[in-house]
Amino acid sequence: MLHSLDIRDILIIERLELDFGPGLNVLTGETGAGKSILLDCLGFVLGWRGRAELVRQGADQGEVTAVFELPSDHPAREVLAEAGIPVSDELILRRVNARDGRKTAWINDRRASGDVLRQVSASLVELHGQSDDGGLLNERGHRALLDAFASHSDLLEATRTAWKARAAAARKLEAARSSLAAVKEEEEFLRYAVKEFDTLDPKPGEEAELDSQRRLMQGAAKIREDVSRAFAALGPEGAEGMMRDADRWLQGAADRAEGRLDAPLEALERAFLELGDAAQGVETALDALDFDPHALEACEERLFAIRGLARKHGVLADELADFAEGLREKLAALDAGEEGIGALEAELAKASATYDKAAAALSKARAEAAGQLDAAMAGELAPLKMDRAVFETRLSEGEPGAEGTDTVRFTVATNPGAPAGPLNKIASGGELSRFLLALKVVLARGADTLTLIFDEIDRGVGGATADAVGRRLAKLAEGAQVLVVTHSPQVAARGATHFRVAKSVNNDMTTSEVRALATAERTDEIARMIAGAEVTEAAKAAALDLLKG
Secondary structure, eight states, X not given: OEEEEEEEEETTEEEEEEEOOSSEEEEEOOTTSSHHHHHHHHHHHTTOOOOSOOBOTTOSEEEEEEEEEOOTTOTHHHHHHHTTOOOOSEEEEEEEEETTSOEEEEETTEEEOHHHHHHHHHTTEEEEESSOOTTSSOGGGHHHHHHHHHTOHHHHHHHHHHHHHHHHHHHHHHHHHHHHHHHHHTHHHHHHHHHHHHHHOOOTTHHHHHHHHHHHHHHHHHHHHHHHHHHHHHSTTTHHHHHHHHHHHHHHHHTTTTTTTHHHHHHHHHHHHXXXXXXXHHHHHHHHTOOOHHHHHHHHHHHHHHHHHHHHHTSOGGGHHHHHHHHHHHHHHHHTHHHHHHHHHHHHHXXXXXXXXXXXXXXXXXXXXXXXXXXXHHHHHTTTTOTXXXXXXXXXXXXXXXXXXXXXXXXXXXXXXXXXXXXXXXXXXXXHHHHHHHHHHHHTTTOTTSEEXXXXXXXXXXXXXXXXXXXXXXXXXXXSEEEEEOOOHHHHTTOSEEEEEEEEEETTEEEXXXXXXXXXXXXXXXXXXXXXXXXXXXXXXXXXXXXXX
């Protein structure tokens, strides 16, 4: 429920504070007094599109604050929670319009984007008028309105779920078909490439290992001759033989050398040991350098084959094994493709059958609800002096979608035998007002979380019809807060709270003022609405009669 509205420096309003009550709130005043400006201000703080220039002349900025009371189950709470905005029983919306056109909004003292503000406001207020009726005149919204009237959210949700499953199955099938078609285009390449990989069978790390072996064998061919010469120089025909001769000669001379050759002989013995180690090491190296020339050729051939395959497919040599596995998977998918397509087609057929069943159940429920809605509308139109008019909800088959397969249109015939057609093309201004009011009364049953605003919906009607409109608005306000901008005294008399909008000029500055009226003041205002500029006693008496109901 809208609790209060605080307006500062907007258009011709300098400062205005309004406290609204539950039930029916009426706003009256002479034409041009500024009643529509109040709606502009409310629309501004709610994030609706409106006038571009709102700041009062001479002010730096304009500001509107609206305070709402939120029941514990109000849908706005969910929107606020999702946006990370603190939630309480009181909701404060504040929006500022700077002179340069910049607009800034706050929700419970938290900065809020325009999108969040509009999401919140959609669950708070609904505006209805003859020209822009918030969806009742738009055929694209008729199906949603019928669903809301029918309260078959379970059937609607089942249809949405089935549609999502059907769409997902269709996407999977289409993706599989596209993938299979793409793979078929490269089937010849795949089969040749997989055979090539299977023949070579490259392993991760193999390229580096082969390169190391190749370099080792190439180096061995160059140094083996020198190592062999060194081994010969160390052997019996070389250093070892000469050292043996030296040892024998020194041993023969040692007895006559008076001990002078003992140290050289010991050193020579040690040299024999070192020479043996050197010879053994060289011999081991020779064995390691001994290889089959064909092995080098085979190593180079495989190394070049791996590197060539990597260049051919544009991958690193170590990635060849994984790349080959990917090709094998594609080929396997190709070979098993038709079988997979068949399984996906069966899955789609099953999902389609589930959707068709859910959509059929929803269509049946809508057809039943359409009859109930038409009957309810007939009951509402009679008190509005339109008992000869016919309202009909027409269902036809449309394109399947998440909301089912039905197209819904609200049509009316204003006189017996007259052709039925869309609301905004068949009904006159006054008739349209009453159709919309009756439709809103029927559709709003149980929707007590919204504040409903009717902007001169009684335009073009008077007398007993205007009285009937006032009674239906009062009935509607029994379950929801309703704000009505009206020129009809019969409607104004039904208000639980009455505001009068007046315009004044002070120091060449025009301002608009709004004031809640006491009982006596209401009598005068309604008398003015009846009589015009000159209020007579008869008009006051008529006003009292209207207020008594």
